[in-house]
Amino acid sequence: MQEMMTLLSNYNVPAAFWVNVQLTLWSALFSLILGVILVMMRISPVGSLRGFAVAFVEFFKNMPLTIIMVFMLLGVFVQLRFQFSSTFSTNFYWLAITGLSLYTSAFVCESLRSGINTVPLGQAEAARSLGLSFFQTAGLIILPQAFRGSVAPLGNTLIALLKNSTVAAAASVATETSTLMKTMIEYNASMIIAVFLIFAIGYVILIIPIGLLTTWLSNKLAVRR
Amino acid sequence: MTSAQAETAETTAVAPSKGLFRRRAKSVEQSVLFDEPGPRARRRIRLFNVFGAIAIVAFVVWILYRFANPPQGENQLSWDLWKPALSADAWIYFYLPGLLATLEASVLAIVGSMVFGVVFGIGRLLPVRIVRWISSAVVEFCRAVPVLLFMIFFWRLFAGMGFNDGAAFWAVVLSLVLYNGSVVAELVRSGVGNLPRGQHEAAIALGMSPLRSLVSVEVPQALIAMLPAMITQLVVVLKDTALGSIITYTDLLQESRRLGSAHFDTLQTLCVSAVIYFIICYILSIVAERLPERLKRHTIGVVREPVQAPIAILDPSNVLAQERASERELPQGGAEPLFPDHYHGSNAVVTDAWRYAHMEHGHDPRHPDEHLKTILPESVYRKRSQAEDKAVRSVWGDSDDEDAGDTGDASAKDEKK
Amino acid sequence: MNRVAKKILAAVAAVVSLATLTGCGTSSAETSGPKITIGIKYDQPGVGYKEGDNYSGFDVDVARYVAKQLGYSEKQIVWKEAPSAQREALLQNGDVDFIIASYSITADRKKVVDFAGPYFVAGQDLLVRSDDTSIKSAKDLNGKNLCTVSGSTSAQVIKDNFAKSVQIMELSGYAECVTALISGTVDAVTTDDIILAGLAHAKGNGLLKVLGQPFTKETYGIGVKKGDTQLISKINAALKKMVDDGSWNKALDSATGGTGYTPNKEWNPPKNFDAENSDETVRQ
Numbered sequence: 001m002q003e004m005m006t007l008l009s010n011y012n013v014p015a016a017f018w019v020n021v022q023l024t025l026w027s028a029l030f031s032l033i034l035g036v037i038l039v040m041m042r043i044s045p046v047g048s049l050r051g052f053a054v055a056f057v058e059f060f061k062n063m064p065l066t067i068i069m070v071f072m073l074l075g076v077f078v079q080l081r082f083q084f085s086s087t088f089s090t091n092f093y094w095l096a097i098t099g100l101s102l103y104t105s106a107f108v109c110e111s112l113r114s115g116i117n118t119v120p121l122g123q124a125e126a127a128r129s130l131g132l133s134f135f136q137t138a139g140l141i142i143l144p145q146a147f148r149g150s151v152a153p154l155g156n157t158l159i160a161l162l163k164n165s166t167v168a169a170a171a172s173v174a175t176e177t178s179t180l181m182k183t184m185i186e187y188n189a190s191m192i193i194a195v196f197l198i199f200a201i202g203y204v205i206l207i208i209p210i211g212l213l214t215t216w217l218s219n220k221l222a223v224r225r
Numbered sequence: 226m227t228s229a230q231a232e233t234a235e236t237t238a239v240a241p242s243k244g245l246f247r248r249r250a251k252s253v254e255q256s257v258l259f260d261e262p263g264p265r266a267r268r269r270i271r272l273f274n275v276f277g278a279i280a281i282v283a284f285v286v287w288i289l290y291r292f293a294n295p296p297q298g299e300n301q302l303s304w305d306l307w308k309p310a311l312s313a314d315a316w317i318y319f320y321l322p323g324l325l326a327t328l329e330a331s332v333l334a335i336v337g338s339m340v341f342g343v344v345f346g347i348g349r350l351l352p353v354r355i356v357r358w359i360s361s362a363v364v365e366f367c368r369a370v371p372v373l374l375f376m377i378f379f380w381r382l383f384a385g386m387g388f389n390d391g392a393a394f395w396a397v398v399l400s401l402v403l404y405n406g407s408v409v410a411e412l413v414r415s416g417v418g419n420l421p422r423g424q425h426e427a428a429i430a431l432g433m434s435p436l437r438s439l440v441s442v443e444v445p446q447a448l449i450a451m452l453p454a455m456i457t458q459l460v461v462v463l464k465d466t467a468l469g470s471i472i473t474y475t476d477l478l479q480e481s482r483r484l485g486s487a488h489f490d491t492l493q494t495l496c497v498s499a500v501i502y503f504i505i506c507y508i509l510s511i512v513a514e515r516l517p518e519r520l521k522r523h524t525i526g527v528v529r530e531p532v533q534a535p536i537a538i539l540d541p542s543n544v545l546a547q548e549r550a551s552e553r554e555l556p557q558g559g560a561e562p563l564f565p566d567h568y569h570g571s572n573a574v575v576t577d578a579w580r581y582a583h584m585e586h587g588h589d590p591r592h593p594d595e596h597l598k599t600i601l602p603e604s605v606y607r608k609r610s611q612a613e614d615k616a617v618r619s620v621w622g623d624s625d626d627e628d629a630g631d632t633g634d635a636s637a638k639d640e641k642k
Numbered sequence: 643m644n645r646v647a648k649k650i651l652a653a654v655a656a657v658v659s660l661a662t663l664t665g666c667g668t669s670s671a672e673t674s675g676p677k678i679t680i681g682i683k684y685d686q687p688g689v690g691y692k693e694g695d696n697y698s699g700f701d702v703d704v705a706r707y708v709a710k711q712l713g714y715s716e717k718q719i720v721w722k723e724a725p726s727a728q729r730e731a732l733l734q735n736g737d738v739d740f741i742i743a744s745y746s747i748t749a750d751r752k753k754v755v756d757f758a759g760p761y762f763v764a765g766q767d768l769l770v771r772s773d774d775t776s777i778k779s780a781k782d783l784n785g786k787n788l789c790t791v792s793g794s795t796s797a798q799v800i801k802d803n804f805a806k807s808v809q810i811m812e813l814s815g816y817a818e819c820v821t822a823l824i825s826g827t828v829d830a831v832t833t834d835d836i837i838l839a840g841l842a843h844a845k846g847n848g849l850l851k852v853l854g855q856p857f858t859k860e861t862y863g864i865g866v867k868k869g870d871t872q873l874i875s876k877i878n879a880a881l882k883k884m885v886d887d888g889s890w891n892k893a894l895d896s897a898t899g900g901t902g903y904t905p906n907k908e909w910n911p912p913k914n915f916d917a918e919n920s921d922e923t924v925r926q
Contacts, residue, residue: 045262045270048278062460062506064293066478074492074814078822080288081296088787088809142462163371165498170471172792172812178471185381188733192385196378200370207369297826318694384735422756475729483723486685486817487693489824489845 003194007184017202023097023165023176028158030101035108039146040138042113049075053109060106064222069170072099085111089174096168100161107157116142121218148221159207177202240447268525271492301492310493315484319470319494323480325503326484330476331392331463334401338462341402343410347439349414360410367407373468375400408461412454416447449520456513460506467502477501678714679740680705681732681865685815688840688897689744697721700836703743703893703910706760706882708742721750725814726793727909730754739921740866740877744837746920756870757863757917758877761884762894763909765856766796769842771823772851777830780804780857787811788829789819796832799858810911816841834860835886839903849872856906859921878915885911885914 006015041053060068072095076082083093119142127137147154166178173179177199184195292301298307309315349359379396388395422445428438470479481498485491495597659795682688682701690701709719724732724743732738733755740758747757770777777783783805790797792812801808811828813819819831820841831838835856840848864881868874890911 006571046273046277048274048281058507058510059503062464062503062510063499064478064502066466066467066470067495067502070478070482070495071499074495074818074821076819078825078827079295079298079301079492081825081827088811117369125529159369163369166371168375169373169469178371178377180891181374182377185377186730189381189385192378192381196374196382199374200366203371203374204366204369208365295825298821298824313696379729381735384731384737388735392737473723473725475723482814482818483684483692486815487687487691489817489821491815491818491821 003191004198005195007188007198009182009193011180011196013177013180013198014155014201016175016177017140017206019173019176020162020165020168021206023093023100023173024096024162025166026036027100027104027161027165030097031104032107032163034105035112036099036143038105038109039112039116039143042109042154043116043138044134044143048164055104057109060103061104061110065103065164065167066170068103069096069167072096073171088172092174093168096165096171096173099171100164100168103164104161106156111150111157112143112146112151114153115146115148118149119145149220151221155210155218158214159210162202183189217223234607245594278568305489306488306493309488310484310490310497315494315497319480319484320477320497323475323477323498326394326474326480327463327466327476327478329395330401330466330469330474331459334405334461334462334466335455337398337456338404338406338409342413344410346404346410346413346417349410350417352435364407364410367403368406368411372465373471374403375403376468376472376575381419393469395474396472397466397469397474397476401465404465405458405462408458409451409455412451412458413444414449416451417443419450420446429461449479453513453516453518456509456516459512460509463506463509464502470492590629662886664781671706675718677712677718677720678709678712679710679720679722679738681729681743683725683743684723685817686744686837686840687844689837690742691840692721692723698892698897700762700897701744702861703897704864704881704890704906705742707884707889708740708877708880711883726791728793728867733865736867740864740873742864744834744913745863745865746860747917748920751865752917752919754868755865755876756868757865758874759863759881759915759917761864761881761890762836762862763906763912764836764860764862765906766832766858767835767838767856768853768859769820769823769831769833769838770829770853771826771852772848774829774836777827779852779853779855781831783808786829787827789813789822790833791816793820794833796834800832801822804857815886820845820850827875835903836861836905840897843903852903853923859909861912861918861920863917874917881912881915885913 038053038056041049042057044050073092076098077091077095083091087092123136123141123145127141130202132140166176168180181195181199185192188195238293286403289302293303295301344363345360348356349364352359376396379399380393383392383395411472417439424439424442424446428442429435466474466476470482473479475483477498478495481494482491485494644731682697682705683699684692686699686701689699691697691699704846706716706719710716714800720733720873722738724738724741724745727746729741730751731745733741743762744764745751745757746764747760753759768777768780768783778784779802781804784807785801786805787809788797788800788805789811797808797810797812800812811819811822816831816833816837819828822828823831824845831841835852835854839854842852846909847904866877884893892906894910
């Protein structure tokens with residue numbers, strides 16, 4: 001306990017967690033948008049878009065996040081010279097968010113698709129018979145219900161995203177938790193267990209509420225059929 | 226680079242699938258959301274199709290063009306850079322040893338996490354409160370902590386404890402075991418939860434203890450039921466071994482970066498290793514998708530790749546809600562339960578034939594209790610608890626006015642026969 | 643059901659035994675006798691470089707010589723990669739017996755590990771694109787981008803002494819830095835001159851040049867675990883012998899010959915093996 005207090009007063013652990021939370025929130029926002037676009041492509045009648053969405057999802061689902069992060073750095077930044085900002089630290093931060101968003105959007109798409117599968121066929125048929133177009137059917141009838149049906153997997157994805165944000169270290173984001181933990185262990189090798197527990201408990205504190213909220217929401221929102 | 230990869234993925238990723246889930250998904254996606262298009266709509270779709278294809282191809286070509294003509298520096302597509310990344314020496318000295326190291330860690334980790342998962346999964350199901358609490362705490366903890374933190378911690382811990390060699394290897398394996406084991410523990414628990422209650426009751430009636438019943442009757446069936454999910458988990462393990470490169474474990478990713486540093490073509494070697502990762506993971510994904518059909522014969526549990534591993538946090542019920550919500554409709558109304566339906570805790574599985582037969586005899590499956598009431602005295606007839614009633618109703622749909630129509634449909638169908 | 647369970651069990655057992663077998667295969671000794679594990683760089687042409695089963699470079703030659711003097715034959719050496727960021731950890735963990743990986747002796751590092759040597763005195767320098775005439779000295783780096791490997795302090799030296807507004811990018815290897823330099827993402831790569839010379843040579847075609855104005859004194863030491871004074875004195879004796887019998891010069895020649903690089907004559911070859919700290923004071 002004493003050790004933890006000294007460690008906490010010597011290092012700014014909350015700041016590191018805040019970086020991870022920020023990474024998570026931005027990536028959650030972007031991957032949700034991208035995931036919705038992908039799932040719309042997947043259920044659209046246009047073959048080429050459907051094919052692209054399938055390829056995109058399968059590609060990112062079966063690719064280690066570490067590789068994606070390294071690609072963001074060495075491929076997108078170093079070779080293609082895409083940059084968000086001429087300040088390196090800001091640039092790496094947004095590159096990491098881009099990588100996380102691309103990776104997570106595949107899982108968001110899959111979650112939403114599983115949610116779409118919970119919507120009975122009759123709903124779509126009814127929408128069509130009312131004369132709604134594809135976008136109206138998808139946007140007004142199917143997706144709202146799909147969101148309610150996919151709260152659980154989306155919550156899982158959010159939890160995974162928060163944990164994955166530590167991999168931003170592979171994209172040179174040096175202020176996040178795993179990097180700080182490494183530094184702290186290096187200089188406090190004798191207190192390694194205390195260092196680990198600080199970070200582990202931090203994640204437990206962040207993640208348990210998300211899990212509880214997800215469980216509560218999915219039970220509350222699940223459409224009884 | 227990712228999009229260049231995506232292009233190669235596009236050519237390989239023709240998703241052939243026979244699974245229950247995929248087939249249904251396809252039918253929903255393709256036939257219901259939009260009408261069978263007329264000539265005008267078909268023209269429009271064709272137009273969109275062409276435009277979409279052009280846009281995608283243009284995007285990929287633009288990326289490749291930019292790789293070939295970067296603002297400054299070398300052509301990244303030149304053979305000079307790709308040759309050392311694809312040469313025989315690269316495979317012999319870098320990719321294959323790296324792949325072996327990756328597979329070694331993955332296999333050991335998946336086996337370890339199975340053991341961990343079964344132990345703690347049973348722990349969470351035992352009627353002893355202390356054991357249950359401890360198992361729950363361990364599982365929740367291991368699921369909440371990022372794998373990378375586990376790896377860094379164990380790496381330095383093992384090192385400090387004086388493991389000379391393989392500190393990184395065992396750190397990778399143990400971290401993966403802890404995380405994936407806790408996922409497996411949840412799968413075991415939900416797998417056992419999805420078994421009919423009669424299995425447990427029969428085991429108890431035979432004089433087995435609850436632990437014995439779990440170990441020799443319920444968990445083995447649950448394990449078979451969750452095999453597809455385990456393979457999905459193997460994909461996760463395989464992907465996560467790449468984190469090992471951050472703690473100097475010389476896996477495929479680390480080896481390819483090392484190869485790249487020798488010839489100044491890290492990007493190219495990364496592409497090669499990315500393709501290797503993708504192919505292996507993709508094959509495993511397909512296997513996981515196809516396996517359920519073959520396994521159905523061996524268990525009474527629900528063999529089906531879950532949408533995602535259940536949320537561990539304190540309550541498994543959300544999984545059931547999820548599963549239940551995805552039950553599909555049957556022609557005669559109602560939904561086909563993905564959970565095997567059992568008649569009053571008996572071991573008899575409710576098959577379609579059984580259901581038709583009972584409907585023919587005027588039995589309404591939505592109110593099985595009413596039927597019993599008429600033949601059994603109140604004292605013998607055990608009333609369902611509210612929760613059980615709700616569960617049964619949600620399986621069968623609970624609106625009363627629908628009932629009349631549906632049974633009418635059914636009988637009309639029967640008459641036709 | 644039973645049959646399937648058995649099949650699964652059998653498969654699992656097979657897989658486990660396979661895994662343990664391969665595990666044994668990689669770790670068990672191919673040759674008899676004691677082993678010595680030496681940490682080197684795998685990715686620095688001219689210094690420490692691995693291609694297939696061949697190890698080459700100045701560090702590797704020194705390591706071979708020292709190991710021989712300690713009584714280990716070539717076959718008893720186990721090479722291990724020692725990336726910059728993990729050198730202290732490898733020593734603390736006991737993963738390696740000693741590290742020869744362009745490891746400069748500093749007061750900070752002496753807190754966690756001990757050093758034998760120095761076996762070479764290098765100086766920090768800059769590697770730039772040949773066609774880039776805007777960088778003539780480290781001072782010109784203001785507003786420019788600089789690359790170094792993670793865990794190395796060399797970029798910080800420049801930021802503190804020459805160019806306050808330089809931006810630093812940390813990648814995991816020098817080769818990645820060189821690609822970034824060629825693609826224009828960064829304008830210079832900094833580390834010790836001998837490493838830069840090796841990189842410029844390996845990349846070839848005159849694309850890159852070493853600035854040739856070393857502004858620090860980096861004493862390369864052989865890192866050993868903290869407190870192992872016995873090993874230190876043995877290594878120092880071996881180094882002295884190496885300089886005296888001319889093997890040192892031969893090793894340097896074979897490692898950097900043809901790159902147009904000459905080490906600082908005043909410092910090299912080292913005469914006192916007293917683990918002298920690198921000279922942090924930077925010559926402006």
